[in-house]
Amino acid sequence: MIADRSVFDDKYAPQRLLHRDAAVDRLATALAPTKRGQQGDDLLIEGSPGVGKTVLARHTLSQLSERHDLDYTHVECMGASTASIIREVLAAVGPKPATNTPLEDLCLSLRERVEDPLVVILDEASDIHDTKALDRLADVTGISLVVICYDAAEWLTHAPRRITHRLHGQTLTLDRYGTDELADILEPRAEKGLDHGVVARRQLEMIADEVAGIARFGIYSLLAAATLAQDRDHHTVRDEDVAGAYPLAREWMRQAALDSLSFHHHLLYALVRDAGEIDGETLHDRYDAVADRAYDGRSRTPLAERSQRRKLRKLDEYDLVERLGSTRDRRYAVIDQSVRSGYDIDLSRVLQSGLQD
DNA sequence: TATCCACCGGAATTTATGGAAG
DNA sequence: CTTCCATAAATTCCGGTGGATA
Numbered sequence: 006m007i008a009d010r011s012v013f014d015d016k017y018a019p020q021r022l023l024h025r026d027a028a029v030d031r032l033a034t035a036l037a038p039t040k041r042g043q044q045g046d047d048l049l050i051e052g053s054p055g056v057g058k059t060v061l062a063r064h065t066l067s068q069l070s071e072r073h074d075l076d077y078t079h080v081e082c083m084g085a086s087t088a089s090i091i092r093e094v095l096a097a098v099g100p101k102p103a104t105n106t107p108l109e110d111l112c113l114s115l116r117e118r119v120e121d122p123l124v125v126i127l128d129e130a131s132d133i134h135d136t137k138a139l140d141r142l143a144d145v146t147g148i149s150l151v152v153i154c155y156d157a158a159e160w161l162t163h164a165p166r167r168i169t170h171r172l173h174g175q176t177l178t179l180d181r182y183g184t185d186e187l188a189d190i191l192e193p194r195a196e197k198g199l200d201h202g203v204v205a206r207r208q209l210e211m212i213a214d215e216v217a218g219i220a221r222f223g224i225y226s227l228l229a230a231a232t233l234a235q236d237r238d239h240h241t242v243r244d245e246d247v248a249g250a251y252p253l254a255r256e257w258m259r260q261a262a263l264d265s266l267s268f269h270h271h272l273l274y275a276l277v278r279d280a281g282e283i284d285g286e287t288l289h290d291r292y293d294a295v296a297d298r299a300y301d302g303r304s305r306t307p308l309a310e311r312s313q314r315r316k317l318r319k320l321d322e323y324d325l326v327e328r329l330g331s332t333r334d335r336r337y338a339v340i341d342q343s344v345r346s347g348y349d350i351d352l353s354r355v356l357q358s359g360l361q362d
Numbered sequence: 363t364a365t366c367c368a369c370c371g372g373a374a375t376t377t378a379t380g381g382a383a384g
Numbered sequence: 385c386t387t388c389c390a391t392a393a394a395t396t397c398c399g400g401t402g403g404a405t406a
Contacts, residue, residue: 088391104381105390285369312394314370332401333369 006235006242012198013228015221019193022064024186025057031177032065036149039075039122045149049172051157052179055221058153061179062126066151069124077124087138091115094125094142112141119147126151131160139168181218188213190220191227199231204242211247225254259344262323269308269316271346272299277317277326278345279352282338289313299350 011017022029036045052058059079066077078097080090091111095102098118102111125142131154142148150171154160157176161169182190188209195204204227212230216222229250234242263274276291277283283291289310296307308316317337320326325344329336 086392103390104379105388106382107390289369309395310369311371311396315394318371331370333367333403335370 006200006203007198007228007231008200009198010228012194013224018060018064018067019190021193022057022061023189024182025061025179028061028177028179029065032062032151033069035175036069036075036124039069039124039149040073042122044122044147045124047150047152047171047175049152049154049157049160049176050179051154051160051176053181053219054155055219056179056181057220058179059128060220062128062151062153066124066126075124076121077126079126079128081129082127083129085138087141090127090138091141094123094148098123112144115141116145119145121147123148124151125149126153128153130154131156140165143167143171182213182220183218184210184213186213187216187218187220187223191223194224195227198228202241203231203234208242208244208247211244212250215251222254222258225257226250229253229257256341256343259323259325259341263325263344264347266319266323267316268300268303268305268348269312270320271348272296272350273313273316274320274325274339275346275348275350275352277320277337278339278342282329282336285314285335285337288317288337295352 032048032050035048039045050058050062063079066075066079069075070077076098078094080093082090085093088108088111091108092102095111095115095118098115102114125148127139127150130152139150142150150168152160152172157178161172164172188206191209191212192206195209208230209227212223212226216226226247227250230242230247233249233253234246237246239246263271272295273288273292276288276295280288280291292307292313300307317326317328321328324340326337326339329338
């Protein structure tokens with residue numbers, strides 16, 4: 006049933022980028038000056054999560070770099086500091102700088118090293134609160150910025166003045182795909198990733214419609230449908246497999262998010278999940294109660310309350326836990342009970358004290 | 363309704379880690 | 385090997401806030 010899982014991976018680059026011709030042109034036009042050795046125009050790409058912003062930027066830049074020897078680098082900005090962003094760009098144009106090089110020196114050598122035009126893709130730039138990195142990159146002649154975020158207007162209000170000036174009128178909005186368009190995108194994935202003929206075009210359209218044009222969700226759903234069909238010993242994907250695929254696809258996306266986080270997050274997640282819904286004070290207490298045993302034999306040590314709250318905020322950002330209420334009435338609950346930590350976390354002590362209460 | 367109080371989260375400060383220079 | 389320096393992570397500090405109490 007499933008011939009090649011990697012086809013459904015986030016990192017998989019399709020040979021052809023379907024239904025994004027206008028967007029590709031727009032980006033290519035902005036970067037056209039680089040063909041003459043000049044700095045390209047900046048571009049701000051906005052769109053809902055999963056509609057293909059990163060794929061568009063990577064695909065287009067990889068083509069331009071092949072055809073015109075254009076240099077580019079892709080920087081994941083989520084949670085990155087000013088220095089780490091500069092450091093990463095610097096690493097792309099030369100040897101990796103030492104970890105204790107001062108920020109000022111990094112900026113100086115970046116200016117020295119960038120001779121030819123360089124395109125920097127700032128991905129997940131929504132939460133660059135530390136706008137110094139933008140200023141620093143804008144200082145360097147030759148660097149053009151491709152900024153990827155969810156909401157351009159919102160992003161621009163937080164950006165430094167000179168950046169908003171540079172990006173004025175340079176916003177590219179990626180809309181969700183139409184049903185037929187997304188079905189077109191799913192088709193080659195089915196061809197490559199699944200055995201021949203196991204899924205019908207009509208079913209791809211069902212998926213495309215259900216996921217409301219969100220490509221990533223659609224791709225995961227296709228894999229989920231095939232997985233269910235395989236588990237149920239079906240020879241081809243049936244409509245009932247498609248119907249059951251969506252919750253599974255969502256679960257996988259959340260599970261991947263949780264897996265990417267640290268043990269601290271996992272322990273807090275497990276406590277919230279176990280409780281169903283829990284207020285801050287009780288959660289902190291239970292954390293303390295299990296901390297000694299849970300962290301035993303691990304390299305990390307238990308966190309103070311403030312740090313626990315920061316981890317919980319992260320879990321919220323990753324759509325794993327929801328935080329209800331604002332201050333004293335804050336309560337936490339996991340969003341999908343079927344997502345669970347891969348760590349073997351023993352909460353028996355908490356359960357005992359919970360029964361005693 | 364006024365006051366109290368404990369949680370929340372921003373900001374400042376400290377600690378842990380690791381590479382480079384002396 | 386020791387000292388120095390820079391960053392990231394964690395902690396401490398503290399004002400804001402809104403439910404609780406009288």
